[in-house]
Amino acid sequence: MKLGRLGVWYSTDKLNGGQLAELMRVVEGAGYSAFWYPESRGYESMSLAAYLLSKSSKLTVGSSIANIYARDPFTAQRAMVSMNNFYGGRFVLGLGVSHIPMVEGLRGHRYDKPLGAMRAYLDGIHKGLPAGEEPPVMVAALGPKMLALSAEKSMGAVPYNVTPKHTAKAAAILGPKKALAVEQKVTLETDPVRARALGRKELSRYMVLPNYRNNWLREGFSEADLADGGSDRFIDAMVLWGDAETIKKGLRAHFTAGATHVCLQPVHDDGDFIARDRMLAALADT
Numbered sequence: 164m165k166l167g168r169l170g171v172w173y174s175t176d177k178l179n180g181g182q183l184a185e186l187m188r189v190v191e192g193a194g195y196s197a198f199w200y201p202e203s204r205g206y207e208s209m210s211l212a213a214y215l216l217s218k219s220s221k222l223t224v225g226s227s228i229a230n231i232y233a234r235d236p237f238t239a240q241r242a243m244v245s246m247n248n249f250y251g252g253r254f255v256l257g258l259g260v261s262h263i264p265m266v267e268g269l270r271g272h273r274y275d276k277p278l279g280a281m282r283a284y285l286d287g288i289h290k291g292l293p294a295g296e297e298p299p300v301m302v303a304a305l306g307p308k309m310l311a312l313s314a315e316k317s318m319g320a321v322p323y324n325v326t327p328k329h330t331a332k333a334a335a336i337l338g339p340k341k342a343l344a345v346e347q348k349v350t351l352e353t354d355p356v357r358a359r360a361l362g363r364k365e366l367s368r369y370m371v372l373p374n375y376r377n378n379w380l381r382e383g384f385s386e387a388d389l390a391d392g393g394s395d396r397f398i399d400a401m402v403l404w405g406d407a408e409t410i411k412k413g414l415r416a417h418f419t420a421g422a423t424h425v426c427l428q429p430v431h432d433d434g435d436f437i438a439r440d441r442m443l444a445a446l447a448d449t
Contacts, residue, residue, distance in 0.1 A: 164223070164252065164299045164318065165342075167196025168418075169449055170426035172227060172323075172346045173439075176205025180214070182436075187218040189440050193447040199227035199257070199321070199346070199426045208233065209242040216250040224250075227321050227346070227426070228259030228303040231280065236287025243288075243298065252299075257321045258284065259303030260374075277374075278308050285316040301342065305329075305378040310336040318342050319423070324366075324375050326400050327420040329382055334421025344424035345417050348402040349410050350431065351442045355395075362402035363392040365430045402430055407445040414449045425449075 171190045175183060190198050198215060202208040208229045215224045229239065239256060246254040260277040281302065292298055302313040304320040310333050313320040319342030322333055330345050337343055348365060352358040369375045370389060379389060379397070388397040403413035417425045427446060431438040 164255065166223060166255075166344060166424040168424065169195050169414075169447065170197030170199055170223075170225075170344065170424060171195050171443060172199040172426040172428040174203070175200045175211060175215075176203040177433075183215065184218040187215055187222065189443060191219050191222050193443050195222070195443070195447060197223040197225055197255075197344075197424065197426065199225045199344075201227060202230050202233060209239075209246070212242075212246055212254055213249070216246060216253055219253075221253075223253045223255060225255035225257050225301070225321070225344075227257045227323065229256060231258055231260060231284045236284050236290070239284075240288050240290075240292070240298075243300070244292075247299065255299045255301055256288075257301045257303060258288075258317075278312060281309065282312055282316070285312070289316070301344065304333070305374065306381070307332070307336055314338055314341050319344065322346070324369055324401065325378070326382060327416040329378070330417045330420040330422050342424060343422050344426060345422045346426050346428055347414060347417060348428045348430050349414070349442060349446065350402060350404045350429070351407065351410065351438070351445060352404050353406055355404075358402070358404035359395060359398045361430050361432070362398040362404070366393060366398070366401060410446060411449045414446070 200211060208226050212224050212226060243256040260281055288300055297318050300317045301319050301321045302317050303323060304310040304313045305322055310320055314337045320333060320337060321344045323346045325345055334343055350358055350361050376389060384397055388394040403410045414425050429439045429442040
């Protein structure tokens with residue numbers, strides 16, 4: 164499976180069925196090649212994927228991510244195979260180890276060491292599949308060891324909350340034959356105060372999670388950058404803002420660094436779908 168150049172990442176749990184169908188129409192109509200969605204407290208990941216695929220005709224739909232603690236490897240494998248049979252090979256199973264609160268607090272499972280847990284899960288995903296065929300599986304990898312595992316046992320990586328600096332390191336670890344699909348938050352807002360306020364609101368739920376904080380520190384941000392909602396330097400690195408050309412320049416920086424696919428996440432006020440759709444239209448030709 165080959166991903167196109169640009170995709171869209173969007174949180175789906177606050178949208179009803181009609182709104183999800185409309186979003187698929189907007190994303191596909193604007194010319195994006197893929198749509199990525201998270202697994203949250205709302206919709207079950209594989210059920211949602213089937214619905215999204217049914218409401219589009221050309222889009223590749225990818226989980227970003229399906230929590231490996233939510234279903235066993237055999238179930239995830241069968242879902243991946245089934246959806247690609249039903250919908251013309253348009254589903255990518257993006258997998259992640261999630262975070263301790265979502266695994267132990269929400270699901271009541273034990274959170275194991277991430278690298279070992281993912282390796283075992285990928286072994287289970289591959290079990291029984293035809294030899295010599297690479298299944299459409301990608302890994303939400305941030306650290307170098309997880310990125311190396313992604314290169315070894317999947318078609319590539321889907322890093323989240325990263326910068327072009329991380330993209331360059333990830334591309335070097337993955338190598339030229341693997342897919343690197345990076346997420347990038349964007350807001351078509353030229354007022355720095357408002358743009359950063361939107362960014363801080365969007366990032367607040369991630370800034371308490373150790374997996375992301377550790378990666379940001381590896382990228383060169385300091386504890387001071389991550390305090391009190393995030394420094395301007397941090398917010399500006401994580402959320403591209405400004406006019407369309409300024410944002411496009413930031414998106415292209417990921418491609419220059421080695422990304423093979425960039426999925427932009429529009430950041431806007433709650434329920435402001437007009438702003439969302441305006442962003443998607445303005446940035447589709449990056």
